Amino acid sequence: MTKQFWNLIKVSPVIVAATFFAANSALAAEVNEQVTNVAQLSEAQDNNMSQVTSVSQFSDVQPTDWAFQALQSLVERYGCIAGYPNATYRGNRALTRYEFAAGLNACLDRVNELIATATADLVSKQDLATLQRLQEEFSAELATLRGRVDAVEARTAELEANQFSTTTKLVGEAIFAVSDVFGENRAVPAGEPTEDLNSNTTFSDRVRLNLYSSFTGKDQLQIRLNAANIVPNNGVSGTNMTRLGFDGDNGNSVVIDKVNYAFNLTDAVRVKVDATGAELYENVNNFNPDFASSGRGALSRYGRFSPIYRQGQGGAGLTVTFNPTGAISLSGAYLARTANNPTLNNGLVEGDNAIFGQLSFQPTKAFNIGLTYARTYQGNTVANNLFQSTGSTFANNPFGNNTATESNNYGVEATFQLSSALAISGWGGYTTADARNGANAGADADIWYWAGALALRDFGGKGNVLGVIFGQPPKVTGGSIKNVAANVELDDSTSYHLEGLYKFKVSDNIQVTPGLLVIFNPEHNDANDTEYVGTLRTTFSF
Template identity: 75%
Template sequence: MTKQFWNLIKISPVVVAATFFAANSALAAEVNEQVTNVAQLETQDSNNIGQVTSVSQFSDVQPTDWAFQALQSLVERYGCIAGYPNSTYRGNRALTRYEFAAGLNACLDRVNELIATATADLVSKQDLATLQRLQEEYSAELATLRGRVDGLEARTSELEANQFSTTTKLVGEAIFNISDAFGGDRAVPAGNPNTKLNSNTTFSDRVRLNLYSSFTGKDRLQIRLQAGNILSNTGAGTTGTGTNMTRLGYDVGAPNDNSVIIDKINYAFNFSDALRIKVDVSNGELYENVEVFNPDFRSSGTGALSRYGRFSPIYRQGQNGAGLTVTFNPNEAISVTGAYLAQSSSVTNAGVTTNFGANNPNNNNGLFNGDSTIFGQLSFKPNKAFNIGLTYARTYLAGNSTNNLFQSTGSAFANNPFTSTNASNTRIESDNYGVEATFQLSSKLALSGWGGYTTASTLTGAARDAEIWYYGATLALRDFGKEGNVLGIIFGQPPQVTGGNVKTGSTLDSGTSYHLEGLYKYKVSDNIQVTPGLLVIFNPENNNNNDTEYVGTLRTTFTF
C-alpha cells in the first residue's frame, strides 16, 4: 500500500480496525447474497454475519491483543462491528484493497447514521477527518467494487432466467468401455469343458442421466434415465466365458440396444434430524440405500471393474425392488437401517416378458406375495480409521422365474443349488448373514473386506437345503502417482456351496473359485476418469476342471 495509507494507520488505529472487520463482512455479505441466489439449494452459514454489542462476545479476541482497545471502542461506541455465527472475529484474515474499501464504506455509513440520529457527539472531529481522507484515498476501489457487484447482479439475473429448474439438478455419467475376455475353454458348471472360449474385443457404452429434485432442502426425488449396450460377457449357448464370475460391474442387462428407459424412481426425506426414510418405486437397490463399507470401489462407474469387486453379495438381496428403507442415526458413531423390498423379476415365454415385481397384481406377485427381502444392518463408526457393519437379510423367492439367490453374482450353482428340484416354480427362502469392515490405515491407504454365510431351503417340492460361503478383501492406495488416482487390488472367493442336501444324485462344488482384480483409477480431471484393469478368475464356477479366465478392460468415465 502507499505511504499515505500507512500514515493514516498511525493517525487512527480505531478506523483501521473498523475497516479490517467490515471488509470481512460487507463484501462477503453482499457477494454471498448473490451467490446464494444462483445456488439456492446450498447454504453458506460460515459467511453469515451478525451484530455484536460487546467485544467479549468474540471468542478469539483477547485483552492482550494489540487491537483490543480499538475493537472495544468500535463495538461499544460506534456499533461498527459484527461477527461470525461461531462467535469469532477472525482478525488474522488476509485483506485486499477492495475489501478495505468496502469496509471503510460500511463504517462511513454507520457514522452518517449516528450523525443523522443526533448522536454526533459520539464521533470525534479527528475521526471524521481521518474517515474523509480514507474515503478519498479509496474512491477508485469503491467505484470498481460497485461495478463488479452490478455485473454480478446482471449475471445472476441471466442465470435465474435460463436455469434448468429452481428445484431440480441434472447429473450425468457416460461410460466408454473396451474389454475382452480370454483364456482356455469356456467354463462349465460341472464336468470337463470342451468348447473354446470365444475371445472378441468389444467397444460399448452406458449413459445415465439423474434428475435430482428437492422441495424442502432436506428431501430428494430421483428419476434416472439409462441407455447402454454393454453386454454381459458370460455369453449364451457356446459363446462368452460361461460364468457370471467374469461379469463387469456396469453391464446394463436389458435392454442393451441403447434404448432410453426410466430405470429408477425414488424419494427420500428426513422424518427428523436422526431419521431418514427412502421410498423406492422402481429398481430399488440396497447397496444404494446403505453403507457397504467399500468406499473406493462401490460405484459402478468409478469403482471396481467387476461385479463381485464392488461389495458383498448380501447387498444384492432384493435387487430391482420396490419398498421402504429407514435409517436411524442417533449419533455419528452408530447407524441402524431396516428395509423391505419387493424384488422385481421377469420371465420371457414365446417372446412375451412378464414382470413379477411389486406392480403385478397376479397371484403370488405384488408388494407382499412375490419375491421379497427383509433387511437389517447395524453400523459402527467410532472413528475414520475403523468402521464395521453387521448385516442380515431374509429373502423369499416365490418361484415365478428361475430362482437367483445372489442376482447372478458368483456361480450358477450357488445362485440356485436346487436346479433339479423344478427350478422355475420351487419356492425358496434364505437367511443371509454378513460382516463388513473398512480400515483407514492412513489418508493414503485403506483396507476393506467382507464375509458372508447363507442358508437356503425349499418350501415346495422335495425338501432341500444348502449352505453357502463367500468373502472378499480390497486394498486401495490413494493418490498413487498423482493426487486423485487410486491403485486397487481386489481378492476374494465368490459364493460357493459348501454343505447341505442340495439335490438328488448331486455332489457339492468340486473346487473353489478365486477372484483377483487389479485396476488403476487415473484422474484426468474432475470430470474424467480412465481405469485400466485386469480380472482373473481361478477355477471358474467352483469347478477345478475349468481353465483360468481373464478379462482385460479399459473404462473411461465422464461425469457432468
C-alpha cells in the same frame, strides 16, 4: 499503506470503523472470487455480515480489549459496525486496502444517511474532513470495489435466470468401455461337453442422469435416468463369474430405473423409501468404499461388494438407519422386488421379498466392521436367482426352475485403513436355502463365499488407486441337494476370482480404469479352462 494514511487514522476514531472489515473480509474475498454457480452465491450470502446495535452482541469482544471503547462509540454513534452471523467480530484478522475501502464505503453511506435524516449534528466537521481525505486516498480502491460488486450482481442475475432449479441438482455419469473375454473353452457345468470360446472385442456405453432434489435441506429425492448397451458377457464366457460390474443393456433407450426419497426422522434416524430400483448396497454401508461404485469402483460384478447386498434388488421398499453415536449404527430394511405387480403371489407383501438387518461397529476411524443378515423369499419364477447372477449357476438356482425358494443369509464385512494410502477390506458369507415346492421340495443347500481387497491410494499420483481383489464366488458346499444324483458333480471344484485394476484420475471429472479379471476353474469346475476378461473403462462425471 502510506504515511499519510497512518497520520489520518490518528485524527478521528471514525477511521477505526473501517477496520471492521479487517475482521469481516468475507465480503471482499467473495467479490475477488468469480461466482460460478448458485451454490457459491448462496454460500457467499450466508457469510455476509449483519449490523449490530451493541458491542455486547460480539462474543469475541471484551471490555478489556484495547479497541473496545472505539467500537462501542462507533456502534452507538454511527451504526456502521457489522459482524458475522455467528456473533463474532474477528478483530485480529489481517486488513487489505480493498477491505479497508469496503469498510470506508459503508461508513460513508452511513454518514450520508445521517445527514439526509437531519442527524448531521452527530457527525463532527473533523470527522467529515477526515472521511473526505480518506475517500480521496482510497478513490481507486473504492472504484475497483464498486466495479467488482457490479460484476458480481450481473453474474448473479445471469445465474438466477439460467439455473436448472432452485431445489434440484443434475448429476451425470457416462461410461465408455472396451472389453473382451479370452480363453480356450467356454465354461460349462460339470459333465457337459466343452465348447470353444468365441468372443469379439466390444465398445459400449452407459449413461446415467441423476436428479437430486432437496426441500428441507436434510432430505433428498432421487430420480435416475439410465441408458446402456453393455451386453453381459456371460453369454460368450458361459459363466456369470466373468460379468462386469457396470453391465446392462436396454438398447440405449432412456428409462427411469430408480426413484427414492430419504429424510431424517430424527437427528439419529434416517429413513429411505424406494419406489423402484431399491438396492441395499446403496442404502447401507457395504464396507468396500474403494471398489463399490459401478462407475468408479471394481470392474467386475463380484469385486464390488458382498453378494448379501444384492438380496431383494430392483424393487420397492423401506430402509431405516439408526445412528445415535457414530460408532454404532443399526440398519433395517424390507424390499419387495414385485411390489408393483398386483397379480397373484406378487405385490408388496405376497411376492418376492427380503427382510434385512445390519449392525455396524466403528471403534476407530480406521476400523469398521459389520454383521449382516437377510431372509429372502423368491416365488415360482421361471429361474430363481439367489445372488442376482453373482457366482455359479448352481449357487444362484440350486433347486431348478419354477421352485419357490427361501433363504437365510449371514455375512460379516470389514474395512481396515492401515494408513491414508493403504486400505484393506473383505467379506465372508454363508447362505442356507430351502426349496418350498417343485421336484426338489424339502431339499436344502449350503452356500459359501468370501473375498478380500487391497487398495493403494494415490499410487502414481494424487487420486489414483491401485487395486487387487481375490476371493471365491458363491459356491454350493453342502446340503441335501448335493446328494441328488443329477447334481453330484456340480460345484465340486472351487473357482477363484482374481482382479487387478488401476484407477487413473485424469481430472476431477474423468477417470480411466484399465484392468484384468481372471477366473480360475469357472463354474467351480476344474475341467473348465481359466478365463480372462480385459477391460478399459473411462468414466466421465458431470
